[in-house]
Amino acid sequence: MLNRILAPLSAAWKEATDSQVWTSIFRHGKPVSNRNRALVMMSNVFLHLHPVKSRKAGIKLRYTWCMGGITFFLFLVLTFTGLLLMFYYRPTVEYAYADIVDLQEHVPLGIMRELHRWGAHAMVITVWLHMLRVFMTGSYKPPREFNWGIGVVLLVLTLLLSFTGYLLPWDQLAIWAIAVGSNMARATPLLGTEGPLSASLTLGDISLINAGNDARFALLGARSVGQPTLLRFYVLHCVGLPLVAAFLMAVHFWRVRKDGGISGPM
Amino acid sequence: MIDLFKDLVNWASGPTVLFTIATLGLLAAFRFTQVWSKTSAKVFFAVLAVFYTASMWDPDFFLIVAKPDNIPITGVIFLVFFFTWFAMHQGIQNDRRSAGEGEVLEKQESEKVWVWPDLVYTEMLAMVILSIVLLVWSILLAAPLEQPANPADSPNPSKAPWYFLGLQEMLVYFDPWLAGVVFPTLIIVGLMAIPYIDTNPKGNGYFTFKERKAEIVIFLFGFLILWCLLVVSGTFLRGPNWNFFGPYEYWDVHRVEPLLNVNVSDFFWVKLLGRPLPTGGFFAALMREWLGILMVGAYLFVLPVVMSWPRDKFPTGFKWLSCHHYFEKMGATRYYLGVSLFLMMMSLPIKMYLRWAFNLKYIVAFPEIFFNI
């Protein structure tokens, strides 16, 4: 009786998958044969991130813990939820806090904010664990030194992304976390007003490094955390850093493949 | 009985005690590798879980740990412990295998297999599970939102985001320019430099411990103790006025700690010679800080050279200081770079112990030009 139902369905499916539309999209048949398995990997722009065949140990979870994959997945989730939040959040001193409250209270699926925030914390953790795995399996050794360097830069970018995002709700937690963080920039040697040796940089009676142009000013865009800072962090968080991170991730994935795929004993 | 246990835990989580126990514990674990077995892991996690859930009944503990932004740190504790154990466990098993006559696990399974569907499938499952975790976490726990920002009213304590609390904890011991700018840059540069300093070809692509003991010990000490432990203690154990509070203590704003930190120059001039600090121009300042400058200079510039001497040059008690074989293996530039980075890293625990032992504030103090170490 079952196949009386299934038969027309599978016929319809066969009909559909032979149509010109389908075949123009998918260059491969059902990936049951080895040839199709190879084709499916190579013809799909996303899947061709992975090689067609790879060392068995390298695929096992117990080796890679899938930390890199999870971090990348979280990055995609954050980009998606972040984009949605941008439809409701206005980065101005008057509206920022109110918009966050609105997201909590009445914006449909306002939970996007929670997803974004916890996703961000999760991504920071998984990035550290990814570093731990790469170090413990010695995968930074040649020929993968450069890729390890790219990885460290990506780690810093993740922390910066999280740091700039932290200010956007514009509540006490946010402004004082950033105030403490940015006050450290004031102490940069040579470039911060309260850094060592910066007082010696003078020209005539003009002190070259002052509160109006030092490293902290470049970070905040003003002398104290205020509207310019909120805007500057908003632009960095939503556009500046994600683009750079995405760009470096592309390089990172590319170098994983070019330096010999997942590391394994020689 | 419970109070006794609580007092014990409060005492044990003091910055000095916690740091020492953790460091010694880690070094012991490296020494007696059987600690990394499955059973001991199970026991350790059971104890940790019981301690954690039991402590939830203490209102003060719950108040701090259950703060929405502190949940990820509980996650950090469990995840970091688990994955460190997991890596070390596999490493030691591989060591046992290669010690015998077999090969490391990764060598045995080095044949090529189809990626589709295996890897892609596991990745999709990972994504699904992660989505579940995220969704449940978001449903159960609302994102924090305190009062609107008020630049005039600073909360007590005001903390940086949790992943920077390691740096903020360092601020207690070092001046902002060191703790906030120089050390973070060194961490980043140091991390990137690891592949170029570590010339040991072995251990590439498989878990091991025996073949890369020095690198793992240094890295894990830096990562677990100097980063994760400081993050955890900065989040849970640092309260108002950045005073230390045990996990079961109420964050009382009025608590006063005797802060009588003294500089090396104070020690030498005031305590030793009973004379006030020399004041006046540049040379007076140099005269004031001569001892501190000497100590720092020796530590940073003289010590690396001394460490490169062969073992026989050292008196019996200090044999461990010699890193001559590294000097040979790595070549001069790599050696000096590596050792000075290592010394910079070790300056943090050293400064911590100096602070706890002698209430030392600055070794070298030139407040006029904001240059204090």
Next chain:
Amino acid sequence: MSKVAPGHAHNISKLNVIFAVSSVFLLFSTLWMIWFDYSREWKGFQRQFVQMERDLTARQIQEAQQGINQADLQSVQAELQQAQTALAAEQAALEALEAEIADLDTRRTLADIREREIKAVYDSDKFYYEETRERGTPLGRAVSDDEFQALETSFFTARDVRVALDFELTQKRAELREQRSSVTELAGRMEELTQAVTLARNKLDSLAPSFPNTFRNLPVVDFIDPSIEVRQVLVRNVTEELNFAQVPRIDRCQTCHLAIDNPDYADAPQPFTTHPNLDIFVSRESSHPVDDFGCTSCHLGRGRKLSFSGATHTPESVEEEHAWMEQYGWKEDHYWDNPMYQANLTEAGCIKCHRDQVFIPGAEQLNQSRMTYELAGCWGCHNTTGYEDKRNRGPSLKRIAHKTDRDFVARWVRDPKAFRQSTWMPTFWNLDNNPDSELRARNDTEVAAIVEYVFEHSTDDADYAAPPRGNAARGEALVNDIGCLGCHLTDESGYDQASIYRRRGPALVGTGTKLDAGFVYEWVRNPRHYWEDTYMPDLRLTDQEAADITAWLMGLESNGFASMAVPQADAGELDELTREFLRTSLPDAMAAERLAGMSEREKLLFSGEWLIRRHGCFGCHEIGGFEDAQKIGVDLSTWGSKMVTRLDFGYIDIPHTRQAWLEQKLTAPRSYDRGKVKAPAEKLRMPQFGFSDGDRQHVVRNLLGQVRDEFPQEGTKTLSAAEAVAEQARHLIHNYNCRGCHLIDGVGGGIYETIEDTGMRPPNLNTQGSRTQADWLYHFLADPTEVRFWMNVRMPSFNFTNEEANTLISGFLAMDGAQPFDEEQERVYDRAELRVGAQLLDQLQCERCHVAAAAGTMEASQLAPSFRLSGERLTHDWIVDWMLDPQSITPGTQMPQFWPTDQQGNRLTPLPDVLDGDPMAQMRAVASYLMNYDR
């Protein structure tokens, strides 16, 4: 040429050339971009200003150098020398003292460190001690009682040691300071003498063209600490209206107007000229500090723009416009609705905050503008805020039949200016859209209809009796002397140059041809009998005087006007008119039928009523049957904010700005109908006022100021209690035209231009509130008595109501901040003081001028009111103030200052022996004596 290597598509060497050339242009355009962003118009002005500052400071140094009197400097230097040598003598003692201080200092620092250490532990243990005592549970550390006690004592002893050392140290230091005090004090004085020079010299150095000063303003590096930078004011409470969004105002005008608040640049060329009267505007202590008001709140324009034409400056004249075009590349900014007021119209900006003030002290131009707008009667047809509850502008027509005859009214209404050039009455006919060349007959018919209606609805009680015979010559003399010229002109040449207050009443020209003799006689004796709420006062004329004046007035004929043709109604036009008005409510057939049934007179009355409703005559005149008619004009309360796109420029070629449209409208109101085909009902109805240039500018200034902006409460002027009382009094002063004769708040005195002899002019009412006693003033206003007997001008009786009089008196008191009514009665005088007063009076020979009756050859300006009146008229304090400084109260008075002040400001006395030479006591004695003169 194109040698393409095999296996290549292009000739690489050619590409290299292209690459080289394009890279050069790339670099050039990038640098050009940086330069383009850097070179801004306002930077030129700032560099110019730095140069001017240098010259000014150099000049100030010169002046400061001359300013130092060398003698003082020498003496101080000498003293300093001596003090230094004296000090050098006990050098040894000083050194010992200094050594002792150094030792004390060390011991003190050590004690301080010791105290700090114990205090830290003490504070901490105090916390734990409290915890253990209160909560019993030892948190961290248990601290027992005696342990804490011991700690406390050790802490307090350590503190004692440090405090003792502290005390001793401050003693010693004070002693040292004492030793050196003479030297430091002299050095301070010398420094003070030369301070002006040193300050100016430092300023000059900071402006000197050194490398750091040029480096800091170079492109790219001018973020470090530039001296050439944008200067702006962030104004919170005077917001900017961005169409339903109130935005805090940011004005960057000071970026070019750098010396706007610096008095040294009063005569510098624009844009560096100082702002006029800094006591009212811009400076920190003025009532409009720039930090709280900015610039565009009064001047309008675009505060945020930094270019000359971007800020929408408005040229005052065509020549200035051309000058600006060529100098600054000025062009009218089409995309900004509120361009800056013209410089001379800026006071229009005051209205939006001072909305409910009829007289704004300090805004002379605006006060005149608001008065011109009122006298012209614009508010009769156009509703305007601030002009709501006004009495009708024109005389009432309800009893016109007795005042004048039909022919005169017809000719007058047809062309008022022909009869009296300075009249405010506008012309309705022979304008752009109803020129006599085409519509003479229709215009005459309309006039005839209106006159018919008005006379029909005028009351018809008995005519006036003929007046007694009067002597015209004496009449003319009377008019010129007793004060009629305060409100009326007699010769109309250059009438708009005369004081605005003298154009309040109609010019006394051609009254013979206009008025009925009997009416004039009755009107001059008691104007209210004809029109009860007229402001024309009663000059208490005797019958003979009234007759003389009537005779003179009736003698004034204007024959040219009398000989003009009287407009007659034309039957055909009248039918046309009546049918037109009938058709507004009836279909053609019925209208024609109704028309046929109407008599000639009915047609005149019917169309007359419609014409009055169309032309809006009831806006200014009270006409029977139109008591509750609505004003025909559009509301002008917010005309200043009207969108330029809403103005119909028609076929007139003028710049599309609000001001230009208004000036054209006032010059030729109906010119916007030119070239348009309109039915009579649709034609523009605004009459031709024939404004002179000055009057037109006044109306423009007032209308441009009527804007819609609302500011938050703290941005607008809120009257204090005293100011509110003064404001009510000012309303009365304005309505009754007191400024026609008197000077109030330093403004007015219209009649002064007709009286050369200053002594004969009505008094200046400055400090009137504190000058006279309230009771005396009340009775004087009700029934004026003679104070200055030698004057011809008479104080008229205005028949103030009780409430009006009190408002006036409390208003004058509020203006001077004086206390009302009370303190005169209970002042007690002792006889000795009065005797001294009398003696002083004789010695100073006061009564040579203060005489009771005219004495021989004295000039009018030398005469002064007799002392008999001062007892119940003046107040004691005012007499003292008057004697202190007469010129400050009445500038130009002949009253000498008996007690002058010397350069340092202390008071001298001509009679040192009296009351042991104390000038104030002497003045008080004189004042007391005067207060009891007649007792």
Next chain:
Amino acid sequence: MPDPPAQPAAPKPAPRRAAGAAKKVTRREFPFLAIGWGMFTAAMAAGLTAAGRFMFPNVLTEPPSTFTAGFPDDFAIGVVDTRFKERYQVWIVRDEEGIYALSTICTHLGCTPNWLEAESKFKCPCHGSGFYASGINFEGPAPRPLERVGVSLAEDGQVLIDKSRLFKFEAGQWNDPASFLSLT
């Protein structure tokens, strides 16, 4: 036919320079290439500098940094005036010699200390730094005394505070006349 699956190239320690002799740069082409690349890098450098300059705003819409705080005799000797702390973040203190004004920004990490009248000291809630009324730090992690702000006499005799000028004790700037108003 898609080319065969890419074999992971055996990882060679250092990639050798590509085979085949590179075309030697002829004497004729060198100037163009030199100019080309020279100008191009200069243009890129100028562009980046301009972008860097972009990040430093010329105008900051901050409230005015100077304000008048009443007449000298409104301040009693020996009293720390906290009326201006909320709005201007400044304490004004008068002692025997004259008036000086302290910025309320804690020198440790920028928090805002409070004036404790009872203990006559400034106490920072963030990390417990303590300062005397003179601004000198005596307890807690604060490395330096509180900074003084510019104080002078305005033309109208009022005390004029200029917050844009800061004076540090440890740099000896407290004897700069602009850092205090002497009223001896």
